Amino acid sequence: MPLHPEIAGFLAGLPAPPGGPLDPAALRAADEARVLPTEQRLPLHAVADVTARTDSGEVPVRVYTPTAAARHGVLVYFHGGAFFLGSLETHDHLARSLAKETGLTVVSVGYRLAPEAAFPAGLDDCHAVVRWVARQGDGLGWDGGLLAVAGDSSGGAFAAAVAARAHDEGFDRITHQVLYYPSLDLDFDPDRYPSLRENAVGYGLETAGLRPFNAFYLDSGADPADPRVSPIRRPDLGGLPPALIVTAEFDPLRDEGELYGRRLQEAGVEATVRRYRGANHGFVQHFSRIAEFSDVFAVTRAFLRGH
Template identity: 45%
Template sequence: MPLAREAEAFLKQLAEAGGPALNELSPADARKMTEQMAAFGGDAEPVAGVVDRTVPGPAGKIPVRIYTPAGEGPFPVLLYFHGGGWVLGSPDTVHATCALLANRAGAVVVSVDYRLAPEHKFPAAAEDCYAATVWVAENARTIGGDPRRIAVAGDSAGGNLAAVVSLMARDKGYPDLAYQVLIYPVTDHNFDTPSYRENGNDYFLTTAMMQWFWDHYIRSEADGRDWRASPLQAADVSGLPPAFVITAEYDPLRDEGEAYARKLIEAGSAVTVKRYLGQIHGFCTLLGAMPAGRQALEDAAAHLRLAFAARE
């Protein structure tokens, strides 16, 4: 279908603002630009509690932001990994997204401020996200959570990390995750797909940006083939938690997200994949500019509630 009206307006606003593309900047300057775009995330709805703290990680303390919904716990717990190409972003850039998910899924949301590239190359981000997931499983009750009902979610590079953490948890036998929500995830170090060719220049996320992100994250082509960077390359994706995979019609990452969903289905996982027509990459975190993202997050929350209820 045609590009959604709000996506078209957002792209027009960016074009009129001018300035260099992210991939023309240093990581430090790109991070400043990302902070300046935070207004597009919209205002966060109120939640019963928001607390910043740290949890132990493989290379020191990992900052996390914990959102607690109203009501009586223990609540299920959702770990959320922000996007930004492993180079940009923080819990601040997904604040409204996490608040909405906490309220709609009725879950404690733990937003993880994992180490960023290029200062911390692959697989630092994945190791931090897995460590935070283990901490939640071992300490869920201290944050009002239920250790039997834990899920992971993330957008873009964060969707990549959610997929990778699910694989790591399966391989290590812990924790037993209830669900994974993969929001337009990066799943493969490969720019030769129809969606890259169709959408790689004009729809917010570009091929050049993705190449820039990957170049900062990995050290070599071999890293790019490692399943911890490219979960689509995993030899075995059986035994993984059920999943909801969100893709966007005008996103260069559309095809790799849908390819990963198919791979999970072929391996026997229960997967719902939904392509949001007319939408561009980022629509689930740019809630101030693209309200359609709220509906996608409502859909994700509905799937999470069902998955959590199955473990009560």
């Protein structure tokens, strides 16, 4: 099917990107300017900004409690943004929707960003917050059972890398991983996956933009051959938590996400891959209100409850 007409109309109305080098500060400010005022956001039982004191230092997190129940499972969320964009604010609406629709406490992580923080600072923050959640236990109202990691785009790369690192360290509390159109291979050869050619131009995220947008991260010391950077490069995926991988038909990153799902399955890991037809990269963050895509949180809930 073609790109959804509402997405196509939105993309057609966007101004041409400015020329010259990317300016992280300007791009971040533009992202923050689009955030809804607090009074217009989805209400929940409680939303609190907390400082997680971890082995990686003090990490800002936002804790979303869906109901007044004393105990919930927990989902730790890592926002996307090519490792240099995104914040607790830009992904606040996504975290609220996840908390409401899954019934889980969502802990959204304000990890350190490139280029100010060199690799692996952001990844270390994400991993440390998961450990912090497990230590906090009663303090967060965690029921001691479900503990999922999730992320969109570059946050999906962090979720996959955190799940793998936890497995390697013998930390077996992570029960699920949820990856929304994840960026899993930072080798930007445009011939590595067909979707990089098929969806190269006209769908929001463009193949030619992948290298410059990720350059802040790569130039900070992140090596694309390192499985911590490109989780699809991990040679053995056995023993990892069950995975839900959501991809978009018109996303240059579609094929690497789907290949990762197949490799997990081949390694004996339960992996569900769901491709959304007519969708583009970023649709969970920007277009989940569209009827054809609105069940993405219900799909996430069913996956988490079914394992």
